[in-house]
Amino acid sequence: MIKKCRGCGINLQNIDKTKEGYTPELNNKYCQRCFKITNYNESSLVNLKYTNKDIIKKINEEKSLTLFLSDFLSLNENVINLYQMINNPKILVITKIDLLPKNISKDKVLENIKRIYKIDNVIYFSHKSNSLKEALLKKIAGYSKVILAGVSNAGKSSLLNSLTKAQLTVSNKFNTTLDFLKIKDNDILFLDSPGFVLKTLDNLNYKNIIKEYSYELKEKYFLKIEDIFIGFDKLNNVTFYLPSNLKILRRVKNEDFKTKIKIKENSDVIILNTFFLNVKKECTMEINLLEEDIDVRESIVGL
Ligand SMILES: Nc1nc2c(ncn2[C@@H]2O[C@H](COP(=O)(O)OP(=O)(O)O)[C@@H](O)[C@H]2O)c(=O)[nH]1
Ligand SMILES: [Mg+2]
Incomplete structure (x- = not known):
């Protein structure tokens, strides 16, 4: 049976060092690339297995509640167009809200987003806030399967790490998660997904308030x-x-x-x-x- 990397979802292989999923030892849980990202924040270029269209198609086939994540910086009409292509019950989740200055009203930001993009089901999130985690858990209570979708680097894998026992690879670069990954936690089956890529910028500076x-x-x-x-x-x-x-x-x-x-x-x-x-x-x-x-x-x- 083919084993998948528990960090990024790619099929593990011990044959070609230059290809995705390489690990010297097939019993390892993580591929070498995930090991390097986690330990040295070093990320090699990868060939992406899925286009944005492929990702949408796979998500729609699941027919389950979809949390669509975008950080407040990336949100724009192109992101909303992708969100609109999801046919499942869905919630738009605006992430990394902890980085916004304290004097900005987060509720005002939500109101603006609802009005500008004509979307009702919007929440904000930070994996650093317990109350926001609880609010999110309330929103998904009763669903047996929940899909994480959205912009690359929005914080999908971080969200799952904070809600479950998963140890997915996260990094401040694009394209960290390479394939779909299942995480079973109590009563919910979560599905992490590769993020949508909208721009080929590598300039990400999200760490700072x-x-x-x-x-x-x-x-x-x-x-x-x-x-x-x-x-x-x-x-x-x-x-x-x-x-x-x-x-x-x-x-x-x-x-x-x-x-x-x-x-x-x-x-x-x-x-x-x-x-x-x-x-x-x-x-x-x-x-x-x-x-x-x-x-x-x-x-x-x-x-
Ligand atoms: N400040 C802050 N950073 C976050 C949050 N969620 C994720 N990040 C950071 O954003 C980057 C991308 O996260 P990741 O989970 O890999 O995003 P993914 O590509 O959507 O899976 C990482 O550097 C995370 O530490 C958040 O709620 N607040
Ligand atoms: Mg990810």
Whole structure:
């Protein structure tokens, strides 16, 4: 019988070191890649077995309650489109909420998400909060099978590790979980799944609590965050939500940058999947990054 890695779900094999699932010893519970991720946070590139479509198809075949996870940073229309393709009873779970600044009302964020995307069944979650774990358990009580689905790196495997005795591999990189994995815990059969990949960015900076910085920025003045310059075509009020390891360095006067993006009033602009800013007025944003490094959504934190 083929054994599966208990960390990422891939079939174990002891033949090809360069292929997924390799372990020198087939009796091991984890593949070498999971061992390296867990012990050295080192993750090699992998060939993905499933496309986003394949994952949706497999989840729909299960016909069971589906928890669809997205962290608050990744949430946008593309994510919601994937969520809408799930035909099972489903709950949208907004994760890593512990990282948001304390003064942001989490209930307000939920209200905004419900209104913007016209979805009723939304909750927020952090695997660090016992009360949120209990609230989630209440939501799934009575179901015999629960599927974890959603964006890669949203925290699906972490959630299962926190609710069950599973020791799934988790990491701050994309594509940690490679195949579907069953975890039986008391009365519920949980199914972990590989995450949906929406962008090929490897810049993930989720470890740090997010801090809020508000500015009034004049035309042609730029804020510099690490190597990134951000400015607007006219006077604007912006609030930056930055992981605490990133700092806004200074206000600098500068010439134009190549990338210009039209922003509607009260939008969140998400940069490199790492931080975001809430822009109050309609404007054109100038930035020294490529357009594909940036996502824009109706604001989930603004009024
Ligand atoms: N702060 C915080 N980090 C989390 C939370 N859940 C997951 N993470 C982190 O997010 C990263 C991805 O988690 P993982 O469970 O591997 O995501 P998956 O790809 O959806 O299975 C890891 O670095 C986790 O430690 C959470 O509730 N709060
Ligand atoms: Mg996972």
